[in-house]
Amino acid sequence: MVELTIDGMRIRALEGATVLEAAQEMGIVIPTLCHHPGLSPYGACRVCIVEVGKGDRRSLEASCTLPVEHGQVILTNSEKVRKQRKLIVELLIASCPNSKTLQDMAANMGINRIRFRIRDRGCILCGLCVRYCKEQMKSGGIGFTCRGTSRMVATAFEVTPEECRNCGGCEWICPVCERACTAGNLIDGLCGGCQNLAPVETCPVCTGCSESVGPQGHKVY
């Protein structure tokens, strides 16, 4: 067992666990995007960043890929973390404005303007679909192709691969396909619709929750 401090709470976690897992076990919500409990940690979206202190040093790390260490002091919602997280979500929205998951996240964080040029690629390269296909379906029909700014998820030679079983898992797990934002005109890259229609409230049982409380109530994972 490893002893560490998360948001002032001294907790014990299993060796080899990640900080995100340890925090979730304690009921601390860290917003995530590319993390899924059934898939391997990937650390692509950086939304789950936390402030890590060990000794005098402080740094920002993605909690989903950060293994717990003895004597770690973690802050999941400090001023610095909130500021950087906002920036990350802004960047993600700039490359993919039509995602409800992202728009909800922006509304929750109080982002009211995207400072970057919007280039809609319809994908944030979180790798969920690729990992789902490879790890859960044991298929490997889709993957990343090209590199740099032209990197994208695709099938080989743009034909349906023989490995594909049409399970639809890639679409189901995608934060853009599954929960597409249908707002017609985005103002400064933000729809603001959900923010206006369903104001963000704090759930009575927990504080500082990251999921928006919509008309259907709190979404429990």
Next chain:
Amino acid sequence: MKCDCAKVAAITSKYKGNRDSLVSILQDIQSEYRYLPEDALRGVARQLDIPMIQIYGIATFFKAFSLKPRGEHIVSICMGTACHVRGAPATLDEVKRRLGIEPGETTEDMRFTLETVNCVGACALGPIVVVDGKYHGGTGPAKVKKTLKKYTGRAIT
């Protein structure tokens, strides 16, 4: 070009069907056919028992690999900073005019493929044109015709 399956099998067996040698296998196929034919890649996927997309991802990731047939001679023009200020854009225009193709394309007779690179590390010799790995330093627009002639045997208009 139709892919010869026996040839691909010979290349993969040279690496004992080792998945870690995928890049080396692709390099060998590339030097055999001058590009990566789809049939050959499917053959490699079958023989190494790995998903096609893994090979496709690598083939599209590295610029050294091409999925389109490439010409006999590869003409790379350095567009790095040093070559740029020494007049590489004018050289590129001249080569484009003479070969009648844009960067990334291949001439119809499959003799030349034109591409641009972003520094070949010999900035003092700029503007540089590299043909089949041979460096031709100081190739301004006026020297393009002479340089290309070495590889055609006949003058290109």
